[in-house]
Amino acid sequence: MAKRCFRLKKGKEIEKVFKSGKRAFSQTITLVYFPAKQTRYAVCVGKKHGKSVERNRIKRYLREAFAPFGKKIRPCSVLLIPKVQEDGHYSVSLFARDLGKIFGKEKLIES
């Protein structure tokens, strides 16, 4: 589910989601989503998160955390934006937990 074919790629699409999508928040992640035909996602990690090694790690963690939800939720375009943790600690389990919370709260999980 983390494969490339489920990625949201084009700048216009991302802009569309960013402008007209709904937002949901948790301690570690800001999530923007918009209904679509197929579930696709994009990861957005800014320069404030550190050097490229650090940013790449965060992206990996986010993708891995998102993968199990890919087929469970209603199809939509999703942007994942991590928040800056002051202690520099990020982990898959934390991201997965918060994603679960958000999807539950927004009632996106299909029965």
Next chain:
RNA sequence: CGAGCGGACUGUGCAGUCGCGGCGUGCCUUUGAGCACGAUGAGGAAAGUCCGGGCAUCGUAGGGCAGGACGCCUGAUAACGUCAGGUAGGGGCGACUCUAAGGAAAGUGCAACAGAAAAUAACCGCCUCUUAUGAGGUAAGGGUGAAAAGGGGAGGUAAAAGCUCACCGACGGGACGGUAACGCCCCGUGCCGUGUAAACCCCGUCCGAUGCAAGUUUGGGUCGUGUUCAUGCGGGCUGCCCGUCCGAACACGGCUGUGAAUAACGCUUGAUCUUGCCGGUGACGGCAAGGGUAGAUAAAUGACUGCAUUCGACAGAACCCGGCUUAUAGGUCCGACUCGGUAA
């Protein structure tokens, strides 16, 4: 044994489960942004973008000006601002190390404060002649300063002074050694003059511009290149000048739309890596054999478990190379390298 100097290397590994990128092969009454299997997949700095090239396009770089870079010598190299070996001058007891190290007699500028004076020297002095003083000689001594007109010694003198002498330094000439920088020796000149060129500058060498988002290909409509006629304006070609090229008809190219930093190519076999031999003090070069080595594009290497007692630093390719610079835990090795101590 202790302290150091120089150089080289490494940059977690193995096993299991899950997961990702492109590649190859196969599969299909789900031909797709599919599935399975296989081998493969970041660095010594991939970084900073500080230099030099390759490559590509524009062009024809022919000349001059402007601008920039470099600057002991010889070599290495595709090239360099890099590297190697040497010279000179600093630093260290030493192994060793550092140095943008041409020209101040082409010209211009600057040298605060102090000091008489910061560059056609003369304040206090010293000496001679005159006598409240003035004129002349002089640069040893004093004082100021970062720097004061070769150094300190002997002779010499009214007092002095390269005025004279030897030594050292400087400059000029010659011989010898060295490819050269330069070294060394001999002879001569009493030494007409400070520092600063990382101040302008002069001399020598070199430099076309733009950068893979360069650029190429595919497809519909409108304008451009080669050939033939015309030589004025304006425009393009490097910042400027000289110089040089363009407008209408036939075959081929630009602009615009689909069209979005699209798709494909460029895109990885290369000044390649490993090993051996040969040449060279060395940088490096030559030959032979072998290896097949990331090519993504909202952008791939991780998570968990076990073992190795502890696993850790800096850090992620984006056209590619050669360097430089900077970051870097822990560890390994080499040296007919140094100094000190101890023992034989």
Next chain:
RNA sequence: CGCGGGGUGGAGCAGCCAGGUAGCUCGUCGGGCUCAUAACCCGAAGGUCGCACGUUCGAAUCCUGCCCCCGCAA
């Protein structure tokens, strides 16, 4: 990937090209004026000149290498 600009007391800026004294405005502190506050007047404190190396007798200034911030083009 390619360029440009900047870093000086607490804040905003001069000084750098052309090297010797770091200055201005606001703020801060003390005093005065006022019944009191503001304004105003007088006085004072406060700066490793981003970091390091070099050139120079001497560096905020010149050279070289780094660090950080801001901006531009495709």
